[in-house]
Amino acid sequence: MQAVRFAAGLENDSGTLPTKPADIINLSLGGSGSGPIEASLFKQVHEMGIMIVAAAGNDNSASPSYPASYDNVVSVSALDFNSTRAPYSNYGSKVDIEAPGGDMTRDNNRDGEGDGILSTVVENSNGRKNAGFSYYQGTSMAAPHVAGMFALMKSIHPDLSSTDITTLLQSGSLTNDIGTVGRDDFYGYGAANALKAVKAA
Numbered sequence: 001m002q003a004v005r006f007a008a009g010l011e012n013d014s015g016t017l018p019t020k021p022a023d024i025i026n027l028s029l030g031g032s033g034s035g036p037i038e039a040s041l042f043k044q045v046h047e048m049g050i051m052i053v054a055a056a057g058n059d060n061s062a063s064p065s066y067p068a069s070y071d072n073v074v075s076v077s078a079l080d081f082n083s084t085r086a087p088y089s090n091y092g093s094k095v096d097i098e099a100p101g102g103d104m105t106r107d108n109n110r111d112g113e114g115d116g117i118l119s120t121v122v123e124n125s126n127g128r129k130n131a132g133f134s135y136y137q138g139t140s141m142a143a144p145h146v147a148g149m150f151a152l153m154k155s156i157h158p159d160l161s162s163t164d165i166t167t168l169l170q171s172g173s174l175t176n177d178i179g180t181v182g183r184d185d186f187y188g189y190g191a192a193n194a195l196k197a198v199k200a201a
Helices: 002-007 036-047 139-156 162-170 194-200
Strands: 024-027 051-055 074-079 097-100 117-125 128-136
Touching (some): 002 036, 036 051, 051 162, 139 194
């Protein structure tokens, strides 16, 4: 919560503030715990115009995971290589949008690697830290895709508010509708489509 406060330019325990508050906050983390102090903070940050994006969770469960399940947070579930819900991805009434999250148990593109999301990493070998790449899976891989899409939208239209983006999301202007027509508990409002999002912005 202190990190969110800092990113939003609110008073926090570090006693410091960023030069400019964030436009989008990505939270690739979560769990079952929730509370009114967190809910109040996310509401406040949303009302400041800042988008908050969070991973829906990797338990193949409809049970709420937080912070993704708070009302003012965009909950992102994961798609596999074939653009269907990844088998581990959480689902349910709080899911808003789907994005690529990978599935390391499959190799549907036949490249000899599990179908994960290629990610930058710091490799620590023999006490030396080196930049590298590795494949991962999870809703924590999916959420940054959506945060990045929102950042593209803000680059085109800097005055877009969190309410504007939420309205566009709910109208289907940012996604490809998959699953049941309209919003559903497996795919939310659909799969993130960056081109549609930029055009909408």
